[in-house]
Amino acid sequence: MVIYFSATGNTEFIAREIASRIGDECLNLIDRIKNNDLSPLLSDRPWIICSPVYVCEMPRFFTAFLRDLPLEGCKDVYFVFTSGGYAGSSGPLGKSLMRRKGMTFRGYTEFVMPRNYPVSKKYDMLGKEQTEERLKNAYQRIDEVADIIRDGGKLPHRYVFFLEKVVTLPFNPVWCSKVFKADDFTVSDSCVGCGLCAKLCPLNNIRITDGKPSWGSTCTHCMACLGNCPKEAIEYGERTVNKGKYNLKRYKYYVDELKGK
Ligand SMILES: Cc1cc2nc3c(=O)[nH]c(=O)nc-3n(C[C@H](O)[C@H](O)[C@H](O)COP(=O)(O)O)c2cc1C
Ligand code: SF4
Ligand code: SF4
Structure with missing residues (x-):
């Protein structure tokens, strides 16, 4: 399987x-x-x-x-x-x-x-x-x-x-705990409240309240939310603006x- x-x-x-x-x-x-x-x-x-x-x-x-x-x-x-x-x-x-x-x-x-x-x-x-x-x-x-x-x-x-x-094994947990934060996620007015981001988040870190997503503190930066939003309404601070988002579809x-x- x-x-x-x-x-x-x-x-x-x-x-x-x-x-x-x-x-x-x-x-x-x-x-x-x-x-x-x-x-x-x-x-x-x-x-x-x-x-x-x-x-x-x-x-x-x-x-x-x-x-x-x-x-x-x-x-x-x-x-x-x-x-x-x-x-x-x-x-x-x-x-x-x-x-x-x-x-x-x-x-x-x-x-x-x-x-x-x-x-x-x-x-x-x-x-x-x-x-x-x-x-x-x-x-x-x-x-x-x-x-x-x-x-x-x-x-x-x-x-x-x-x-x-020796280099990668100790580096991984430090990087994950320091960098994988959800604080900088934002959502624009183009969000239609479809809930897909919440549905796809493997860590159940997104809640839809009043038709808009909000992020909790458990994030692994998988990009399921940001990459799959049908309206491209999600950004991560300034870093992702105009950078291009990806999903295979x-x-x-x-x-x-x-x-x-
Ligand atoms: C948080 C994060 C960390 C990543 N780290 C690595 C990495 O260390 N080495 C690498 O080759 N690719 C890295 N990637 C790229 C992904 O492994 C790659 O694009 C993968 O095919 C995504 O799979 P998915 O579309 O099934 O989610 C990283 C991607 C993300 C989102
Ligand atoms: S996937 Fe996009 S459009 Fe749908 S609720 Fe999330 S942010 Fe809004
Ligand atoms: S990046 Fe992944 S883990 Fe973080 S909130 Fe979005 S879907 Fe959830």
């Missing part, structure tokens, strides 16, 4: 494409995450866990959820990460997480996808051509990855050096083209 979390659509896309190629079930975990639903999942085929990368790891809330989620039946687990180009320690951490659950780690792979984080001071959002290029490159690799999983092989991955772990025309539709 393919299981995933996705805030802006990249991981969902890869997860669904892999599932359709290997002819397996594909489950979006968002409702379970939001409701802290830890009822067991059962699969007699390998688990394929798909996740974005946040600060060189899987999102911390997702790691915690996976730690507690009973995965019954098949013991084999693959990880598929989608990133902006550097998955860091995600693979080694996934491996040790699964070992602690008594599962068998079968390797991981990383798909480099379009950037989705306009809040970043360091990285600009990608333009249309670069975004399409990344989608094309990723799409072309899906068959290869699905074939390995279908054949029960091990997913090959690059070696993560000790120094990378904006590129549906291109994904359809890749699929030959």
Whole structure:
């Protein structure tokens, strides 16, 4: 069974494409995450866990959820990460997480996808051509990855050096606690009170009051709210203004083209 979390659509896309190629079930975990639903999942085929990368790891809330989620039946687990180009320690951490659950780690792979984080001071959002290029490159690799999983092989991955772990592992919690704040979210008058931002927030950090969202203090900067708002009504301080917002649905025309539709 393919299981995933996705805030802006990249991981969902890869997860669904892999599932359709290997002819397996594909489950979006968002409702379970939001409701802290830890009822067991059962699969007699390998688990394929798909996740974005946040600060060189899987999102911390997702790691915690996976730690507690009973995965019954098949013991084999693959990880598929989608990133902006550097998955860091995600693979080694996934491996040790699964070992602690008594599962068998079968390797991981990383798909480099379009950037989705306009809040970043360091990285600009990608333009249309670069975004399409990344989608094309990723799409072309899906068959290869699905074939390995279908054949029960091990997913090959690059070696993560000790120094990378030494740098990224302590950096992640510090960054998450210092930077992932919700204080600077604002909403403009174009908000129509549809409630989508609240529905998509994995941490239930958004409440709709009098037809407008307000943010609590638990945020992981996943960009599900800001990236998916149909009215582009959400900003994060001045940082995101005119920077471009991302969700994969904006590129549906291109994904359809890749699929030959
Ligand atoms: C808060 C945050 C942190 C991120 N950190 C990294 C990172 O450390 N390395 C990286 O390559 N990409 C990073 N990214 C980019 C995402 O991993 C990438 O765009 C991913 O495909 C998004 O998946 P989704 O559309 O399924 O949510 C980050 C994105 C966000 C929102
Ligand atoms: S998704 Fe956008 S339009 Fe809908 S409630 Fe949230 S801010 Fe308003
Ligand atoms: S409030 Fe934070 S955690 Fe919730 S959807 Fe928005 S960015 Fe993600």
